[in-house]
Amino acid sequence: MKGRYATAVLLLAVLVADPARGAQAPTRAVTESQVHEVAAELRCVVCQNLSVADSPSEMARQMRAIVRERLEAGESPARVIQYFVDRYGEWILLSPRRSGFTLLVWLAPLAAVAIGFAIVSTLVWRWTRRPASASTPPRVDPAMRERIRRETETEP
Protein backbone atom coordinates (compact mmCIF):
# COMPACT_ATOMS: atom_id res chain seq x y z
CA MET A 1 0.00 0.00 0.00
CA LYS A 2 2.76 2.37 1.04
CA GLY A 3 4.78 1.37 -2.01
CA ARG A 4 1.85 2.06 -4.32
CA TYR A 5 1.36 5.45 -2.72
CA ALA A 6 5.03 6.31 -3.23
CA THR A 7 4.83 5.27 -6.88
CA ALA A 8 1.78 7.45 -7.39
CA VAL A 9 3.55 10.42 -5.82
CA LEU A 10 6.60 9.81 -7.97
CA LEU A 11 4.49 9.55 -11.11
CA LEU A 12 2.70 12.76 -10.23
CA ALA A 13 6.02 14.49 -9.57
CA VAL A 14 7.27 13.43 -13.00
CA LEU A 15 4.09 14.68 -14.66
CA VAL A 16 4.08 17.99 -12.82
CA ALA A 17 7.85 18.50 -13.09
CA ASP A 18 9.03 21.51 -15.02
CA PRO A 19 10.11 20.41 -18.51
CA ALA A 20 12.94 22.96 -18.56
CA ARG A 21 14.40 21.71 -15.33
CA GLY A 22 14.84 18.17 -16.49
CA ALA A 23 16.11 19.10 -19.94
CA GLN A 24 19.84 18.69 -20.14
CA ALA A 25 20.45 18.87 -23.86
CA PRO A 26 19.04 21.86 -25.77
CA THR A 27 16.16 20.79 -27.96
CA ARG A 28 16.45 23.77 -30.27
CA ALA A 29 18.95 26.43 -31.25
CA VAL A 30 18.36 29.86 -29.77
CA THR A 31 20.02 32.99 -31.15
CA GLU A 32 21.44 35.81 -29.08
CA SER A 33 18.75 38.14 -30.35
CA GLN A 34 15.98 35.80 -29.20
CA VAL A 35 17.47 35.80 -25.70
CA HIS A 36 17.85 39.58 -25.90
CA GLU A 37 14.21 40.02 -26.88
CA VAL A 38 12.99 38.25 -23.76
CA ALA A 39 15.64 39.74 -21.47
CA ALA A 40 14.74 43.27 -22.64
CA GLU A 41 11.23 42.74 -21.24
CA LEU A 42 12.54 41.93 -17.78
CA ARG A 43 13.67 44.36 -15.15
CA CYS A 44 17.13 43.79 -13.74
CA VAL A 45 16.33 43.19 -10.08
CA VAL A 46 19.53 44.65 -8.69
CA CYS A 47 19.68 47.76 -10.92
CA GLN A 48 17.88 51.05 -11.27
CA ASN A 49 15.84 51.18 -14.46
CA LEU A 50 17.86 48.70 -16.47
CA SER A 51 16.62 45.64 -18.28
CA VAL A 52 18.15 42.21 -17.83
CA ALA A 53 19.40 42.57 -21.42
CA ASP A 54 21.28 45.80 -20.74
CA SER A 55 22.66 45.23 -17.26
CA PRO A 56 26.27 44.13 -16.81
CA SER A 57 25.52 42.75 -13.32
CA GLU A 58 26.15 39.17 -12.29
CA MET A 59 22.49 38.65 -11.43
CA ALA A 60 21.37 39.82 -14.89
CA ARG A 61 23.97 37.57 -16.51
CA GLN A 62 22.57 34.61 -14.60
CA MET A 63 19.03 35.57 -15.54
CA ARG A 64 20.01 35.76 -19.23
CA ALA A 65 21.47 32.26 -18.89
CA ILE A 66 18.16 31.07 -17.43
CA VAL A 67 16.23 32.72 -20.28
CA ARG A 68 18.50 31.01 -22.83
CA GLU A 69 18.18 27.64 -21.13
CA ARG A 70 14.39 27.79 -21.00
CA LEU A 71 14.12 28.93 -24.61
CA GLU A 72 16.45 26.14 -25.65
CA ALA A 73 14.28 23.68 -23.78
CA GLY A 74 11.45 24.68 -26.08
CA GLU A 75 9.53 27.19 -23.96
CA SER A 76 7.83 30.07 -25.72
CA PRO A 77 9.07 33.60 -24.92
CA ALA A 78 5.73 34.31 -23.22
CA ARG A 79 6.15 31.31 -20.93
CA VAL A 80 9.70 32.29 -20.04
CA ILE A 81 8.46 35.75 -19.08
CA GLN A 82 5.64 34.16 -17.07
CA TYR A 83 8.24 32.09 -15.19
CA PHE A 84 9.79 35.32 -13.92
CA VAL A 85 6.41 36.97 -13.24
CA ASP A 86 5.41 33.96 -11.09
CA ARG A 87 8.44 34.54 -8.89
CA TYR A 88 8.83 38.30 -8.86
CA GLY A 89 5.32 39.50 -9.61
CA GLU A 90 4.46 41.87 -12.45
CA TRP A 91 7.04 44.24 -11.02
CA ILE A 92 9.62 42.34 -13.10
CA LEU A 93 7.99 43.52 -16.35
CA LEU A 94 9.54 46.70 -17.69
CA SER A 95 6.36 47.62 -19.54
CA PRO A 96 3.22 47.03 -17.47
CA ARG A 97 0.63 44.68 -18.94
CA ARG A 98 -2.11 46.24 -21.05
CA SER A 99 -4.85 44.74 -18.90
CA GLY A 100 -6.40 45.12 -15.47
CA PHE A 101 -5.18 47.85 -13.18
CA THR A 102 -1.96 48.50 -15.10
CA LEU A 103 -4.01 49.33 -18.19
CA LEU A 104 -4.48 52.67 -16.44
CA VAL A 105 -0.78 53.41 -16.91
CA TRP A 106 -1.28 53.16 -20.66
CA LEU A 107 -4.57 55.06 -20.82
CA ALA A 108 -3.87 57.87 -18.34
CA PRO A 109 -1.42 59.79 -20.58
CA LEU A 110 -3.85 59.59 -23.52
CA ALA A 111 -6.69 60.79 -21.28
CA ALA A 112 -4.51 63.63 -19.95
CA VAL A 113 -3.63 64.77 -23.49
CA ALA A 114 -7.30 64.61 -24.54
CA ILE A 115 -8.45 66.62 -21.50
CA GLY A 116 -5.66 69.16 -22.00
CA PHE A 117 -6.59 69.56 -25.65
CA ALA A 118 -10.24 70.07 -24.70
CA ILE A 119 -9.36 72.74 -22.12
CA VAL A 120 -7.00 74.61 -24.45
CA SER A 121 -9.43 74.59 -27.37
CA THR A 122 -12.27 75.79 -25.14
CA LEU A 123 -10.16 78.66 -23.82
CA VAL A 124 -8.92 79.66 -27.29
CA TRP A 125 -12.47 79.58 -28.58
CA ARG A 126 -13.61 81.82 -25.70
CA TRP A 127 -10.81 84.36 -26.14
CA THR A 128 -11.29 84.74 -29.88
CA ARG A 129 -15.08 85.13 -29.45
CA ARG A 130 -14.76 88.12 -27.05
CA PRO A 131 -16.91 91.10 -28.19
CA ALA A 132 -15.16 93.83 -30.23
CA SER A 133 -16.40 96.56 -27.85
CA ALA A 134 -13.76 95.44 -25.36
CA SER A 135 -11.02 96.85 -27.59
CA THR A 136 -12.58 100.36 -28.03
CA PRO A 137 -10.77 103.12 -26.08
CA PRO A 138 -12.24 104.07 -22.72
CA ARG A 139 -14.60 106.96 -22.62
CA VAL A 140 -13.21 110.28 -21.43
CA ASP A 141 -15.67 112.75 -20.09
CA PRO A 142 -15.67 116.29 -21.53
CA ALA A 143 -14.21 117.85 -18.37
CA MET A 144 -11.18 115.51 -18.45
CA ARG A 145 -10.75 116.08 -22.17
CA GLU A 146 -10.68 119.84 -21.58
CA ARG A 147 -8.10 119.42 -18.81
CA ILE A 148 -5.80 117.32 -20.95
CA ARG A 149 -6.03 119.81 -23.79
CA ARG A 150 -5.19 122.69 -21.46
CA GLU A 151 -2.21 120.92 -19.91
CA THR A 152 -0.68 119.80 -23.20
CA GLU A 153 -1.05 123.27 -24.69
CA THR A 154 0.65 125.00 -21.80
CA GLU A 155 3.72 122.75 -22.24
CA PRO A 156 6.61 124.71 -23.67
Added chain:
Amino acid sequence: MSRRAWRWLIPASALPVLALLAYGFRVNPREIPSPLVGRPAPSFTLTAFDGAPVTLEAQRGRVVVVNFWASWCYPACYDEAPVLERSWRAYRDRGVVVIGVDIQDTTEAAKNFVRDFGLTFPNARDPSGKVSVDYGTYGVPETFFIDRRGRIRAKHVGALTDGVVRVHVDALLAEPAG
Protein backbone atom coordinates in the same frame (compact mmCIF):
# COMPACT_ATOMS: atom_id res chain seq x y z
CA MET B 1 -20.04 75.40 -18.59
CA SER B 2 -20.51 78.14 -16.05
CA ARG B 3 -17.59 80.09 -14.61
CA ARG B 4 -18.34 78.71 -11.17
CA ALA B 5 -18.03 75.11 -12.34
CA TRP B 6 -14.72 75.83 -14.04
CA ARG B 7 -13.30 77.31 -10.87
CA TRP B 8 -13.90 73.97 -9.08
CA LEU B 9 -12.93 71.73 -11.92
CA ILE B 10 -9.25 72.67 -12.01
CA PRO B 11 -8.42 71.97 -8.35
CA ALA B 12 -10.67 68.92 -8.47
CA SER B 13 -8.71 67.51 -11.40
CA ALA B 14 -5.53 67.70 -9.31
CA LEU B 15 -7.05 65.50 -6.59
CA PRO B 16 -6.54 62.10 -8.24
CA VAL B 17 -2.92 63.02 -9.00
CA LEU B 18 -2.35 64.11 -5.40
CA ALA B 19 -4.00 60.93 -4.11
CA LEU B 20 -1.72 58.82 -6.32
CA LEU B 21 1.36 60.71 -5.11
CA ALA B 22 0.26 60.39 -1.47
CA TYR B 23 -0.05 56.64 -1.95
CA GLY B 24 3.19 56.36 -3.91
CA PHE B 25 5.29 58.18 -1.33
CA ARG B 26 3.95 56.07 1.51
CA VAL B 27 4.83 52.68 0.07
CA ASN B 28 8.39 51.44 0.29
CA PRO B 29 9.59 50.64 -3.25
CA ARG B 30 11.98 48.05 -1.78
CA GLU B 31 9.18 46.05 -0.19
CA ILE B 32 7.53 44.29 -3.06
CA PRO B 33 5.24 41.53 -1.81
CA SER B 34 6.52 38.15 -2.94
CA PRO B 35 4.01 36.16 -4.99
CA LEU B 36 5.63 33.05 -3.54
CA VAL B 37 4.29 33.48 0.00
CA GLY B 38 1.68 30.76 0.52
CA ARG B 39 2.97 28.69 -2.38
CA PRO B 40 5.09 25.52 -2.29
CA ALA B 41 8.76 26.33 -1.81
CA PRO B 42 10.76 25.69 -5.01
CA SER B 43 12.87 22.59 -4.55
CA PHE B 44 16.63 22.71 -4.90
CA THR B 45 19.67 20.51 -4.57
CA LEU B 46 22.99 22.18 -3.95
CA THR B 47 26.37 21.08 -2.71
CA ALA B 48 27.43 22.47 0.65
CA PHE B 49 30.90 23.90 1.17
CA ASP B 50 31.81 20.74 3.04
CA GLY B 51 30.77 18.64 0.03
CA ALA B 52 27.50 17.30 1.46
CA PRO B 53 24.36 17.55 -0.67
CA VAL B 54 21.77 20.08 0.51
CA THR B 55 18.21 19.41 -0.61
CA LEU B 56 15.02 21.02 0.50
CA GLU B 57 13.02 17.84 -0.12
CA ALA B 58 14.98 16.02 2.57
CA GLN B 59 13.72 18.51 5.15
CA ARG B 60 10.01 17.87 4.64
CA GLY B 61 8.30 17.63 8.02
CA ARG B 62 10.61 20.23 9.52
CA VAL B 63 10.37 23.99 9.66
CA VAL B 64 13.02 25.34 7.29
CA VAL B 65 14.67 28.76 7.30
CA VAL B 66 16.29 29.43 3.93
CA ASN B 67 18.64 32.39 4.04
CA PHE B 68 20.20 33.98 0.95
CA TRP B 69 23.48 35.72 1.66
CA ALA B 70 26.83 36.75 0.17
CA SER B 71 30.22 37.45 1.67
CA TRP B 72 30.29 40.93 0.10
CA CYS B 73 26.97 41.83 1.69
CA TYR B 74 28.19 44.13 4.44
CA PRO B 75 26.88 44.99 6.99
CA ALA B 76 23.50 43.21 6.80
CA CYS B 77 24.79 39.66 6.25
CA TYR B 78 27.52 40.18 8.84
CA ASP B 79 24.91 41.35 11.34
CA GLU B 80 22.61 38.40 10.83
CA ALA B 81 25.15 35.57 10.56
CA PRO B 82 25.47 35.26 14.38
CA VAL B 83 21.66 35.46 14.64
CA LEU B 84 21.27 32.53 12.23
CA GLU B 85 23.87 30.47 14.05
CA ARG B 86 22.24 31.20 17.41
CA SER B 87 18.79 30.34 16.06
CA TRP B 88 20.05 27.11 14.52
CA ARG B 89 21.59 26.01 17.82
CA ALA B 90 18.50 27.01 19.78
CA TYR B 91 15.96 25.34 17.50
CA ARG B 92 17.72 22.39 15.86
CA ASP B 93 16.44 19.93 18.44
CA ARG B 94 12.88 21.11 17.89
CA GLY B 95 12.70 20.19 14.22
CA VAL B 96 13.99 23.39 12.65
CA VAL B 97 16.63 23.52 9.91
CA VAL B 98 18.55 26.57 8.77
CA ILE B 99 19.96 26.48 5.22
CA GLY B 100 22.27 29.18 3.93
CA VAL B 101 22.37 29.82 0.18
CA ASP B 102 25.34 31.86 -0.96
CA ILE B 103 24.66 33.79 -4.17
CA GLN B 104 26.77 35.86 -6.57
CA ASP B 105 29.90 35.06 -4.67
CA THR B 106 33.25 33.31 -4.97
CA THR B 107 33.73 30.00 -3.21
CA GLU B 108 36.89 31.27 -1.56
CA ALA B 109 35.29 34.38 -0.01
CA ALA B 110 32.19 32.45 0.99
CA LYS B 111 34.20 29.71 2.73
CA ASN B 112 36.09 32.37 4.68
CA PHE B 113 32.77 33.90 5.73
CA VAL B 114 31.44 30.55 6.96
CA ARG B 115 34.68 29.91 8.85
CA ASP B 116 34.95 33.41 10.35
CA PHE B 117 31.43 33.27 11.76
CA GLY B 118 31.75 29.61 12.77
CA LEU B 119 28.55 28.69 10.95
CA THR B 120 27.58 25.07 11.61
CA PHE B 121 24.29 24.89 9.69
CA PRO B 122 24.38 23.71 6.05
CA ASN B 123 25.62 26.41 3.69
CA ALA B 124 25.85 25.99 -0.07
CA ARG B 125 26.73 28.12 -3.06
CA ASP B 126 24.18 28.70 -5.82
CA PRO B 127 26.64 28.96 -8.73
CA SER B 128 24.12 29.46 -11.55
CA GLY B 129 21.75 31.73 -9.63
CA LYS B 130 18.85 29.40 -10.41
CA VAL B 131 17.83 28.92 -6.81
CA SER B 132 17.87 32.65 -6.12
CA VAL B 133 15.70 33.33 -9.19
CA ASP B 134 13.38 30.45 -8.26
CA TYR B 135 12.85 32.21 -4.95
CA GLY B 136 12.46 35.60 -6.61
CA THR B 137 15.24 37.21 -4.62
CA TYR B 138 16.27 40.77 -5.33
CA GLY B 139 19.42 40.81 -3.33
CA VAL B 140 20.93 39.76 -0.06
CA PRO B 141 20.03 39.11 2.63
CA GLU B 142 16.60 37.63 2.10
CA THR B 143 15.11 34.90 4.25
CA PHE B 144 12.22 32.51 3.64
CA PHE B 145 10.35 30.67 6.35
CA ILE B 146 8.99 27.34 5.12
CA ASP B 147 6.44 25.29 7.05
CA ARG B 148 6.49 21.54 7.67
CA ARG B 149 4.43 20.92 4.54
CA GLY B 150 6.97 22.71 2.38
CA ARG B 151 5.11 25.95 1.82
CA ILE B 152 6.71 29.38 1.95
CA ARG B 153 4.91 31.19 4.73
CA ALA B 154 6.94 34.37 5.16
CA LYS B 155 9.71 36.34 3.54
CA HIS B 156 12.01 38.72 5.33
CA VAL B 157 14.12 41.25 3.44
CA GLY B 158 17.17 42.64 5.20
CA ALA B 159 19.14 41.55 8.23
CA LEU B 160 17.41 39.15 10.60
CA THR B 161 17.12 39.75 14.29
CA ASP B 162 16.52 37.18 17.01
CA GLY B 163 13.01 38.56 17.37
CA VAL B 164 12.12 38.14 13.70
CA VAL B 165 13.34 34.53 13.64
CA ARG B 166 11.51 33.73 16.87
CA VAL B 167 8.18 35.17 15.70
CA HIS B 168 8.16 33.23 12.42
CA VAL B 169 9.68 29.98 13.63
CA ASP B 170 7.54 29.78 16.77
CA ALA B 171 4.41 30.39 14.72
CA LEU B 172 5.29 27.57 12.31
CA LEU B 173 6.28 25.21 15.14
CA ALA B 174 2.96 25.85 16.84
CA GLU B 175 1.11 24.49 13.81
CA PRO B 176 0.15 20.82 13.99
CA ALA B 177 2.58 18.58 12.14
CA GLY B 178 1.38 16.87 8.97
